[in-house]
Amino acid sequence: MSLQLKGAGGAPGIAIGRAFCFQAEPAPGMHAQIGERPDAAMERFTAAQAAAAARLNALAEQQRADGFEQEAGIFEFQALLVEDPALTGEVARLVREEGQPLDAALSAAVALVRASIAGIDDAYLRERAADVDAVGKEIRKALYGAGPSLAAVPAGAIVVAPDLTPAETAELRGGVAGFATAYGGATGHTAILARAMGIPAVVGLGADALAIADGTELILDGSESLLIAEPTPEQRAAYAQRASAESTLSQQRRLAFRDQAGRLADGHAVGVWANIGRPDEARAALDNGAEGVGLFRSEFLFLDRTAAPSEDEQFAAYRAALEIMAGRPVVIRTLDIGGDKPVPYIDMPREANPFLGVRGLRLCMRRPDLFATQLRALLRAAAHGDLWIMLPMVATLDDLRWGRAQLHAAADALAAEGVAHRADACLGIMIETPAAAVTADLLAREAAFFSIGSNDLTQYAMAADRGQADLATRYPHDSPAVLRLIAQAAEAAKRAGIPLGVCGELAGVPEAAVLLAGLGVNELSMAPAAIPIVKERLRQVSFEQAGEMAREAMQLLIRSNV
Ligand code: PEP
Ligand code: MG
Numbered sequence: 001m002s003l004q005l006k007g008a009g010g011a012p013g014i015a016i017g018r019a020f021c022f023q024a025e026p027a028p029g030m031h032a033q034i035g036e037r038p039d040a041a042m043e044r045f046t047a048a049q050a051a052a053a054a055r056l057n058a059l060a061e062q063q064r065a066d067g068f069e070q071e072a073g074i075f076e077f078q079a080l081l082v083e084d085p086a087l088t089g090e091v092a093r094l095v096r097e098e099g100q101p102l103d104a105a106l107s108a109a110v111a112l113v114r115a116s117i118a119g120i121d122d123a124y125l126r127e128r129a130a131d132v133d134a135v136g137k138e139i140r141k142a143l144y145g146a147g148p149s150l151a152a153v154p155a156g157a158i159v160v161a162p163d164l165t166p167a168e169t170a171e172l173r174g175g176v177a178g179f180a181t182a183y184g185g186a187t188g189h190t191a192i193l194a195r196a197m198g199i200p201a202v203v204g205l206g207a208d209a210l211a212i213a214d215g216t217e218l219i220l221d222g223s224e225s226l227l228i229a230e231p232t233p234e235q236r237a238a239y240a241q242r243a244s245a246e247s248t249l250s251q252q253r254r255l256a257f258r259d260q261a262g263r264l265a266d267g268h269a270v271g272v273w274a275n276i277g278r279p280d281e282a283r284a285a286l287d288n289g290a291e292g293v294g295l296f297r298s299e300f301l302f303l304d305r306t307a308a309p310s311e312d313e314q315f316a317a318y319r320a321a322l323e324i325m326a327g328r329p330v331v332i333r334t335l336d337i338g339g340d341k342p343v344p345y346i347d348m349p350r351e352a353n354p355f356l357g358v359r360g361l362r363l364c365m366r367r368p369d370l371f372a373t374q375l376r377a378l379l380r381a382a383a384h385g386d387l388w389i390m391l392p393m394v395a396t397l398d399d400l401r402w403g404r405a406q407l408h409a410a411a412d413a414l415a416a417e418g419v420a421h422r423a424d425a426c427l428g429i430m431i432e433t434p435a436a437a438v439t440a441d442l443l444a445r446e447a448a449f450f451s452i453g454s455n456d457l458t459q460y461a462m463a464a465d466r467g468q469a470d471l472a473t474r475y476p477h478d479s480p481a482v483l484r485l486i487a488q489a490a491e492a493a494k495r496a497g498i499p500l501g502v503c504g505e506l507a508g509v510p511e512a513a514v515l516l517a518g519l520g521v522n523e524l525s526m527a528p529a530a531i532p533i534v535k536e537r538l539r540q541v542s543f544e545q546a547g548e549m550a551r552e553a554m555q556l557l558i559r560s561n562v
Contacts, residue, residue, distance in 0.1 A: 001230060002232050008205075008469030012530075019214055019218050052138040082139060106139060150171040151171050160181075165190070169193045176199065179199065184469065185466050185468055195529065196275065223246075262534075272531050277296070278317070284529075292328045293328070293332075298374065305345075314374060318377060323385065339359045346370070361391050379425060383420055388427075400443060407427055430452070431489045440488060440491075444495070448498060450489055455504040457485060459472075462479060462482070483554045486519055490519045490521060503525040514538065518547040518548070
């Protein structure tokens with residue numbers, strides 16, 4: 001029987017295909033073999049250790065053959081750690097002396113070894129604690145099998161999962177038709193990545209989505225946040241027709257606006273720029289008519305791999321984006337790791353509230369080595385185009401000043417080494433904490449530009465986790481509270497005479513784009529696919545009308561969708 005589920009948002013587009021149900025990892029305890037003899041359990045464990053070490057050594061060889069020496073070293077280190085006596089001894093003690101099932105013993109032993117390393121007073125060794133977790137996972141895979149891999153999703157399938165991490169989403173290549181998740185919100189990084197990759201998606205469908213069986217026929221309508229399981233023949237025919245009409249219309253819009261500058265009906269200029277996560281996405285940006293890149297989320301270069309990219313690798317990626325954009329501005333945001341973007345090889349403190357913790361610039365303060373490498377790569381790339389450097393998660397003037405001091409130090413070091421770079425690349429900040437928005441007048445004196453991160457600004461202003469679908473729907477990013485904070489930053493930017501952009505998801509929603517233009521925003525940055533439709537909508541209103549609409553929106557105390 002046909003079943004319809006409504007989600008909290010996602011990425012536009014229609015997908016018709018069969019369900020591929022994906023469960024990332026078995027929960028610890030799922031495989032407990034109650035009553036297994038200790039000898040048999042330890043035999044299984046020893047065999048799994050050998051298999052995991054062999055796999056890690058093979059990965060190391062492959063990395064070395066591909067020229068990734070540093071990554072190869074990480075896998076070799078992990079292969080040694082698999083057979084670490086402390087880990088083996090603790091598993092054996094728990095299984096033999098305490099009679100624990102192997103599964104539970106492994107989890108406890110990994111936690112113990114991790115904690116003992118994390119407590120060592122040596123930054124390098126402390127970082128190795130993350131390797132212990134990775135090793136635990138490898139042994140688990142050897143014990144229970146790897147489970148489904150996203151890289152193996154059949155072409156044309158629709159992935160159905162409880163949730164996907166950004167790294168898992170980045171794995172979705174090769175013709176996957178779309179994905180649907182039970183959890184996650186419209187402004188979470190999984191949905192953002194789906195929009196960037198042009199994959200139709202619906203997130204936040206609720207637990208009912210998890211009852212869908214593998215192979216079920218599905219229709220996914222990302223624009224309406226809808227998932228239909230076992231559609232009727234009429235629904236199937238109607239959606240097939242809509243999918244083809246939508247692709248024709250978007251193609252027409254794309255061509256009509258590709259070479260047109262962003263502007264309002266009266267000619268008031270509003271730049272329409274693109275958000276990207278990898279340099280090659282700059283091609284899609286240009287193809288859709290982007291006038292610049294308003295946000296290059298550099299942390300996406302750090303996901304989906306086993307070690308941080310080197311200075312040279314980063315330099316090549318930033319330079320490639322600048323060269324594709326051929327002289328147009330490219331705003332590259334420095335690392336924004338943490339929150340919902342953990343990176344397995346960067347050891348992060350366990351926090352009760354990661355979004356309020358060591359995230360973005362704060363993580364860079366703890367890891368100045370990572371930050372310095374990135375700043376050097378950025379300054380070197382700046383010699384090849386119009387690069388603007390942007391700091392995320394700024395809450396105080398001190399944050400901005402710290403970032404600037406690091407940038408100067410990186411420039412001095414490059415100069416001393418005689419490395420070609422551009423020392424005077426401009427430094428701006430994201431306005432995504434309420435603290436930054438309300439002190440925008442102070443920050444505007446020292447920042448070269450502002451870009452509003454409406455996704456985080458909303459979650460922090462409304463106290464509503466951006467990854468929780470129901471909260472994000474009830475406390476949306478176009479609330480009067482958020483618009484007023486944006487208006488405050490806009491006023492400060494105007495007084496200081498610095499450019500103001502918006503690079504959160506709000507900028508790519510045509511009706512919201514009009515309000516932002518009315519608040520005096522100079523540039524809107526969005527997923528490339530949204531550019532033509534936003535350009536089209538902007539041309540339908542004058543600056544005065546947009547300003548009036550923005551003033552009205554800031555007075556709306558009750559929203560019609562509640
Ligand atoms: C934002 O917070 O609006 C933003 C653009 O940054 P991110 O979504 O990557 O946190
Ligand atoms: Mg943000």
